[in-house]
Amino acid sequence: MCGFAIFLGIGLARHRKEITLRRIAGLAAIDEAVGRATEMGRPVLYSPGISPMSRVSTMASMNILGTVAERVAAHGTRLLVPCADAVVMTVAQEVVREGCLRVGHPDAYEERDVFFLTESQFGYAAAVDGLMLRERPATNLYMGSFAAESLILAETGHVTGAIQVAGTDSTIQLAFFLVTCDYTLIGEELYAASAYLSREPSLLGCLVGQDWLKIAAILLAVLGALLSTFGIDMVARALVR
Numbered sequence: 168m169c170g171f172a173i174f175l176g177i178g179l180a181r182h183r184k185e186i187t188l189r190r191i192a193g194l195a196a197i198d199e200a201v202g203r204a205t206e207m208g209r210p211v212l213y214s215p216g217i218s219p220m221s222r223v224s225t226m227a228s229m230n231i232l233g234t235v236a237e238r239v240a241a242h243g244t245r246l247l248v249p250c251a252d253a254v255v256m257t258v259a260q261e262v263v264r265e266g267c268l269r270v271g272h273p274d275a276y277e278e279r280d281v282f283f284l285t286e287s288q289f290g291y292a293a294a295v296d297g298l299m300l301r302e303r304p305a306t307n308l309y310m311g312s313f314a315a316e317s318l319i320l321a322e323t324g325h326v327t328g329a330i331q332v333a334g335t336d337s338t339i340q341l342a343f344f345l346v347t348c349d350y351t352l353i354g355e356e357l358y359a360a361s362a363y364l365s366r367e368p369s370l371l372g373c374l375v376g377q378d379w380l381k382i383a384a385i386l387l388a389v390l391g392a393l394l395s396t397f398g399i400d401m402v403a404r405a406l407v408r
Contacts, residue, residue, distance in 0.1 A: 193332045193350030194363050197308070200330040201238045204305035210245035210280075211235070212304035214295060214320065216311020216335070217251040217288055220258060223358070224336040228311035229255075229262050230361030231334075235308065236266025240275035248281040249298060251291040256283040292316035296323040309333040309348070310357065313340050321347035334360060 204211045213235055215228040232248065239246040246263065250256035260281045267276040284294040296319065299307070307324040309317070309331070317333075317340040324331050325347050333344035334352030344351045352360060362373070394400070 191352065191356055191359070191363055193334065193352045193356070194360055196330070196332060196350050197235065197364070198238060200306040200308075200332060201235070201242055201244060203330060205242040205244045207305045209303055209305040210247050211239055211306045211308065212247045212249070212295075212299065212302070212324075212329075213308045214249060214311070215255055215259060216309070216313050217291055217316065218312035219252050220254045222312050224312040225255060227358050227361060228334075229258055231308075231310050231364065232259060233262045233266045234361065234364040236263040237270045240267040240272040241270045243272075243275065245277070246280060247298065247302065247304065249284050249291070249295050250282065251284060251286055251288075253283050256281060288314060288316055289319075292319040295320055299323050299327050299329070303327055304329055307331045309335070309344065310352075310360070311335065313337050313344075315340075318343040318347065324348075 201211055213232055215232065216222075216225060218225050220226070236246060248256075248259050248263065250259055260278060263281050264273075264276045264278075267273055284291050300323070304324075304327075307321075307329045309320060310333070313320075313335050314337060317335070317337070321331060321333065321344055331348035332350045332352075333348045334357040335341065335344065336354075336357060341351065341353060
């Protein structure tokens with residue numbers, strides 16, 4: 168059923184001209200933030216978090232990075248991607264390279280700007296903070312899984328006067344991003360970001376299919392609660408089976 172809903176959503180997205188998505192302020196601000204960095208002649212810093220490539224949030228971050236790389240290459244702006252994992256660095260290098268190629272600016276890719284720092288959590292935070300103070304990026308994007316270093320990173324970025332957009336699945340760290348960043352993606356907005364930015368039909372279709380499943384689950388829960396109130400437990404028995 169889940170697969171059918173997603174395939175149906177993908178088919179709908181491919182045949183319809185426009186799929187309407189709720190406006191996400193943090194993602195809508197990325198173009199503005201990249202434009203600001205271009206005007207100021209300063210780089211964009213993108214942190215993919217501290218988790219390995221196996222984390223869903225890191226995979227989502229790589230999808231967002233591809234779209235950001237396109238925007239940055241089109242504007243002729245420098246993109247810095249400090250990584251805390253060697254595998255993530257390798258994937259990020261390829262993602263940025265492909266993003267530059269897609270917009271016809273292969274020369275915009277600089278391999279040295281997508282680099283590995285350290286796997287140490289606070290060592291990574293210290294190194295990125297130093298990078299912010301030296302390079303003075305006009306825009307800081309934090310997308311992925313973060314832990315106690317989130318406040319250290321975002322606070323330093325705030326001090327340097329950069330526009331900051333954060334997105335994480337680490338619910339404990341959301342409060343720190345909310346108070347230090349200009350925009351914060353909350354909950355599933357991080358996973359929806361790649362579809363929102365790229366408007367790729369297959370990604371949009373997956374979003375539509377997942378929303379249908381959520382609506383169905385909510386309706387089923389409400390129906391089950393109402394029937395149970397009247398002593399009818401057919402929904403509960405069906406789920407148990």
